[in-house]
Amino acid sequence: MRRLLCIGLFLLLASALGRAGYPLPSQRPRPSQPAFPLLETTIAAIHQAFRQGDCSCEQLVTAYLRRIQAYDQPTKLNALVLTNPQALEVARQLDTEYRKTKKLRPLHCIPLIVKDNYNTAGLQTTAGSLALKGFVPSEDATVVKRLKAAGALVLAKSNMAEWAFSPMVSISSIAGETLNPYNLLHVPAGSSGGTAAAVAANLGTVGLGTDTGNSIRGPSSHTALVGFRPTLGLVSRAGIAPLYLRNDTGGPMTRTVADATRLLEVIAGYDPADPLTKYSQGKTLPAGYQQFLRKDGLKGARIGVLRTLSERQPDPQVKALFEQALADLRQAGAEIIDPVQIPDFEQVSKDQWCAVFQHDINAYLGSLGPTAPVKNLQEIIASGKFAPYIAENLSYHQQQAEVPTATACTDAYTDPKRVAFRRAVTEVMDRYKVGALVYPTWNNPPAKVGDPKGYQGDNSQLIAPHTGQPAFTVPMGYTYDNLPAGLQFLGRSFDEATLIQYTFAYEQATKRRKSPPLFPEMPRVKRK
Structure with a gap:
């Protein structure tokens, strides 16, 4: 199964990716070729497909973009x-x-x-x-x-x-x-x-x-x-x-x-x-x-x-x-x-x-340079740009003055x-x-x-x-x-x-993992 070809995915992608603004592959696919099975694939399987010439990086990435758009x-x-x-x-x-x-x-x-x-x-x-x-x-x-x-x-x-x-x-x-x-x-x-x-x-x-x-x-x-x-x-x-x-x-x-x-x-x-x-x-x-x-x-x-x-x-x-x-x-x-x-x-x-979020996030934001929209926790809170469920967290950490010392926190x-x-x-x-x-x-x-x-x-x-x-x-x-x-x-x-x-x-020994049924393999291209 891992040796199946993935070029066939391209035809289904052309119109969908174009509408979504994704750049399209320059190589034209051959519709008679079957799709590479992305479902549950692994690093080793992908590299084997590359070595055997069954799939290219461009084709692989295009196939994933197609799944993202569809699902x-x-x-x-x-x-x-x-x-x-x-x-x-x-x-x-x-x-x-x-x-x-x-x-x-x-x-x-x-x-x-x-x-x-x-x-x-x-x-x-x-x-x-x-x-x-x-x-x-x-x-x-x-x-x-x-x-x-x-x-x-x-x-x-x-x-x-x-x-x-x-x-x-x-x-x-x-x-x-x-x-x-x-x-x-x-x-x-x-x-x-x-x-x-x-x-x-x-x-x-x-x-x-x-x-x-x-x-x-x-x-x-x-x-x-x-x-x-x-x-x-x-x-x-x-x-x-x-x-x-x-x-x-x-x-x-x-x-x-x-x-x-x-x-x-x-x-x-x-x-x-x-x-x-x-x-x-x-x-x-x-x-x-x-x-x-x-x-x-x-x-x-x-x-x-x-x-x-x-x-x-x-x-x-x-x-x-x-x-x-x-x-x-x-x-x-x-x-x-x-x-x-x-x-x-x-x-x-x-x-x-220990409540050290304010100390740590301020140091991180300060490291981002002049293009960062906010520079510290106070500016995050002042902006009002946060989900309601974290408002209490932000307020709590704003009130905390705890800073790591040589032995604590x-x-x-x-x-x-x-x-x-x-x-x-x-x-x-x-x-x-x-x-x-x-x-x-x-x-x-x-x-x-x-x-x-x-x-x-x-x-x-x-x-x-x-x-x-x-x-x-x-x-x-x-x-x-x-x-x-x-x-x-x-x-x-x-x-x-x-x-x-x-x-x-x-x-x-157990092989417990199985793919979620709500997200099956994408349909393959039919021969014209």
Whole structure:
């Protein structure tokens, strides 16, 4: 199937893309050729098609643009803020490069969905706020720069919770509300819900999110994706609009563990523009992370069950999926240690949050230069350009004068409370000799749109954002009305290799992910 040709998509696109203002491919298609199957495709499959001559970068990008036009707004999914008007031109350049060099870069022509709080050179970046509408950065965020250097193509910017304030919904004054592609009556969570919905609906190959407390793993769980929250300091935050820098990290949101691993391999590492990344020096792997994509990676593994989180009033169907996941881990060769308890969890985990948004956002806005429409939080509030649901957040943070000091409200490596919390978790893992702790990413299904009381069971905010440890979510099945649920693996700091090994083996043993039925493969061109 992966070898099917994608040239046939062009005829259906010509009139639609022309009306939408997208640049059209210069190459004329042959209508007798079948379409490349975009549904659930992977980086490896795309590169195989390029090598075999079955598809070009231009054809691939055109096919994704066609899906975006057919599905994003017509279904009211509302995952994307804008598409890149230069996407096809960049695709042609990548095709020319490949014809000349006969070599594919690691992410050559991989269409990327980028959350709208990542600076993207030449492409509007707003963090979901009307206060930044029209702002076009002159430089990419470090992560985007590294992905482009590896050959990735920024296809679109995705909707998000405004200024990343909501873990439950992805609503912005720029683009409205994003819905869950598995059931449009439900939310995709926040704040990276736009990336999640777009990647899950196959509107792009891979995506980028950011995670302060939940915002990569929560939306990934709600949309049957793989979401990596890496160790704090492994991935640069330079050029990303912050929420709380002491918690913030970027990371991959993809349909497979292999694709997330390929992205992580490119974006991990030291960046002088982000001082926190000094902690990653000497801890990244020169040979990369793909070596840990092992189907037998759970054989002999010891995995602890964190019932402290999994038993927080779980929904019966999510609980049933979690128990099945534990059985699947055993079947794949893992030894399950059940339960594992962190002593004095309530005490060691409390008082970990600090209201540093004003400090961090002012520093970010001040770095954008004279073309930024607003320069600080006060100007954001004075502009009146924000969604009503975040008004209280903005007012609260305006009143906070809290600034990080040498020991308080700082990062996971210098704040004594955070160091103590991480030590408590790590000591328990060492005592039980486990490589990871597992629990449901959410104990409850996705909430219904417009139902704030449905926001229940978020387990992602309780450990990793404060300890700085890596935490990955992978699909573990579906509950009511086709709603996804995720299994979360928490690891030791800078031990992404073990989590990749475990999550890949679990994914391959279970293959829980399925494409949302509301967003099927596009019709193929019929022979004239």
